[in-house]
Amino acid sequence: MIKENVLLAPYTTLQIGGPARYFAEAQSEKQLLEALAFSEMSQLPVFILGGGSNVLIADEGFPGLVLRVAIRGIEWSEQGERVLVTSGAGEDWDEFVHSCVDRGLAGVECLSGIPGLVGGTPVQNVGAYGQEVSETITSVRVYDRLTQRIDELSNADCRFSYRASIFNTVNRDRYIVLGVTFVLKPHGEPAIRYPDVKDFFADMSTKPALKEVREAVRTIRERKAMLLVPGDADCRSAGSFFKNLIVTREIYEQVIETAKGQGLIRSQERVPGFTTEDGKMKVPAAWLIERAGFHRGYHRGRVGISSKHTLAIINRGGARAREVLELVEEIQDRVLITFAVHLHPEPVFVGFENEDEERIRNKRK
Ligand SMILES: Cc1cc2nc3c(=O)[nH]c(=O)nc-3n(C[C@H](O)[C@H](O)[C@H](O)COP(=O)(O)OP(=O)(O)OC[C@H]3O[C@@H](n4cnc5c(N)ncnc54)[C@H](O)[C@@H]3O)c2cc1C
Structure with missing residues (x-):
């Protein structure tokens, strides 16, 4: 499972970065713990990688273990007026948003088209077009490298603010995100708060549906090169x-x-x-x-x-x-x-x- 000297550039959206001395992809919590045990035994520094869409990796690469969190799986549970959705950290974020919108669940539609994995979203509290993940995250399942325990952090524990949370500030490198739970609204109205999105629907007399807002956001993002288009x-x-x-x-x-x-x-x-x-x-x-x-x-x-x-x-x-x-x-x-x-x-x-x-x-x- 642990590979040596793996070039990191292909794992990033910038397509830049030298080799990782060691590289592992964890598809389960068990595999993740095994990889961490290896790094501890060998006294290696660890870098946690998601979709590589928010990193600049040095030409010299990384001298320790790069651990890519690839834990998949999504669970949906109806709770009265709301739906709780728990996603593995390794799910593709935009595909996750697509599934939510397809089921008529409102709350993340304006975050369509953001690259990366679900586990990366709480780290910098991703946001776009008037929405931030902190508005819908109820809890984050983490592995705490300090206490060496799996824990569940509440929204308040994460101390979200503009492009920030405990994960990229006070507790940087402490937690590994294993999964994220969101609370979404069935048949909810899409958020049309941001000028670009409002302008997009300016000529429309009826309220746009959730799916239309998702497509609008993706179109706006494509015009601004904020959507990954292969070869562009x-x-x-x-x-x-x-x-x-x-x-x-x-x-x-x-x-x-x-x-x-x-x-x-x-x-x-x-x-x-x-x-x-x-x-x-x-x-x-x-x-x-x-x-x-x-x-x-x-x-x-x-x-x-x-x-x-x-x-x-x-x-x-x-x-x-x-x-x-x-x-x-x-x-x-x-x-x-x-x-x-x-x-x-x-x-x-x-x-x-x-x-x-x-x-x-x-x-x-
Ligand atoms: C074209 C483009 C458009 C973008 N648009 C937006 C936008 O509109 N809004 C926005 O907020 N961001 C945007 N981003 C930035 C980026 O997509 C997000 O920050 C994304 O959430 C990063 O996720 P990732 O899985 O790619 O993380 P990575 O780039 O792999 O990692 C980023 C950081 O998160 C940490 N991390 C990743 N996964 C985990 C995990 N499971 N546990 C603990 N730490 C982890 C890493 O250690 C690293 O510190 C954009 C990027 C690109 C390339």
């Missing part, structure tokens, strides 16, 4: 490489002043910003990148910005992780010089020297 280099990415900026009102005002000072906006114009639930401002990273002088289709060598999406850094063919890092830093540096703010990357860095990762994550905060 524009979506050979890790999705959005940068998170939207979340800042205090004070810093937001400073960004506006800096933009005015540099002649990037007119005196009456505002930098786009949306108030978050905790009173902060969310500024679209794409706006900052474009105003800092980059455009869709910009490239340097084998890496570039997608011609359909400013936030997606793409592998134009045969690119190396090192080249991605260089472009990421070029973008971060120019945004920093222009607006005095740091753009945080969204993907997880695997196998890099600590100082490389630290620099990209926290550069002159």
Whole structure:
């Protein structure tokens, strides 16, 4: 079951990454525990891999065990007005959403077309078009590497927020997600909250059905290279490489002043910003990148910005992780010089020297 020197690039949507010293695919909890026992016996570091759609893996690869969670199986249970759905972490996320929508269950339809596996979704609380998985997750079944026990975490335990949870912050690397339980609404109305989705149905006089919303979201995503289309280099990415900026009102005002000072906006114009639930401002990273002088289709060598999406850094063919890092830093540096703010990357860095990762994550905060 445990293989040696397995190239990781084919396991990622960026198609980048050197070899894993050891590689195992766990189709059951038993296999997962066996692989972990092997890593402990050999004192190897472990990296948990899902669909590889939110990772940048170093050209040198990973010196320990890469453990891919491939536990399948979906269970449906009706409970009065709601349906509880428990999915193995290794189920394909979009196929899972498809099954829910097919059964008329509302709650995840706007998350159609997001690549990756079910187990990856709580990690960064995936979200799109006005929905986040944290709205429907009731519990997450995990293996706790600290206590070496299987446990069930409640929604509150996961401490979800924008692109964050305990899994990628305070308890990073502690838990392995084995399965996720969602609560969905039978015959529920689809969520039509986001401008792009509203616009899509602007000419329609009746309310769109759940299936129509799923198809609309997939169509919108395809236009933005956010749907995986085989052979299309524009979506050979890790999705959005940068998170939207979340800042205090004070810093937001400073960004506006800096933009005015540099002649990037007119005196009456505002930098786009949306108030978050905790009173902060969310500024679209794409706006900052474009105003800092980059455009869709910009490239340097084998890496570039997608011609359909400013936030997606793409592998134009045969690119190396090192080249991605260089472009990421070029973008971060120019945004920093222009607006005095740091753009945080969204993907997880695997196998890099600590100082490389630290620099990209926290550069002159
Ligand atoms: C074209 C494209 C579009 C995208 N669009 C969106 C979007 O709209 N919204 C959004 O939020 N994201 C988006 N993403 C990012 C990505 O698809 C999601 O973050 C996805 O949930 C990652 O899942 P994965 O299985 O691929 O995880 P991986 O990339 O394999 O892993 C990501 C992180 O999760 C951890 N992890 C994965 N599985 C487990 C597990 N079972 N247990 C513990 N830890 C685990 C890994 O260790 C790693 O730290 C997009 C990516 C692409 C390529």
